[in-house]
Amino acid sequence: MNDQDRRSMPLFAIGTVMKLTELSARQIRYYEEHQLISPERTTGNQRLFSFNDVDKLLEIKNLLDKGLNMAGIKLLLTDKVNKAAEKNETMKITNKELREVLRNELSEAGRFGKSSLRQGELSRFFVKR
């Protein structure tokens, strides 16, 4: 079993994810509805989230705090742009530029919630190689 397998293992119930991310169940389900995440299900249809899912949710939260809407967040998180970028120089630049543009359009922001876990932090559960 490699890291990627571990990161995508269905582990957490939604209650745990709520605490981990400080998002409401409504929000989490809403983001799933809009295909930002797609947690596995138990045989009884209950959601089980992976580390990847939680990391994504933390990133979503981060971008929400900065004022982005679903569309923007989707653009930044969606495979389309980011994954394509990894394999394509031109895309990579486009992606970078996109991030810049979005970043510049942000309100100066800065006020953080009282989140106990910051975006990307859960990743440290994993071994970096």
Added chain:
Amino acid sequence: MNDQDRRSMPLFAIGTVMKLTELSARQIRYYEEHQLISPERTTGNQRLFSFNDVDKLLEIKNLLDKGLNMAGIKLLLTDKVNKAAEKNETMKITNKELREVLRNELSEAGRFGKSSLRQGELSRFFVKR
């Protein structure tokens, strides 16, 4: 938040732990009853297990496979012996000897279950420093 905090965070419902360890709920609760683990609880009294708990359960499973009984496992896992050993040369030796004795009393063992996760493996979720 440091590694130890992360390792002891209450994260997993018992169903998840069952899959992770391939132990029955009955077994897991039994080991708690006998103070081998002590998972947190939700406000509604449902168990939430940490990485440490799961790692311990995997170790318990390992020792079970080797024919140890609760008493032996308890000796090997319990703070008393191991933690004390870290700080005391004499104890350390005693502990080592104890391990030897127990090891020698094992049936030659060897047959493993079809466990998808081996003892210690979950630890790799964490950063080793």
Added chain:
DNA sequence: AAATTGATGTAAGGTTTCCTTACATATAAT
């Protein structure tokens, strides 16, 4: 300004998972 859209709250009714307690069982120890 009024209507629409986007994002989240909340409530109802139902299902699944988990809880404890208790008793059954099989193997091992005495």
Added chain:
DNA sequence: ATTATATGTAAGGAAACCTTACATCAATTT
């Protein structure tokens, strides 16, 4: 043979989760 150990199983109840639907409130659009 009896007792102890470790686990299975079942019952009844509580907690957590599910979907659906409607409410709300801010931001857009008309």
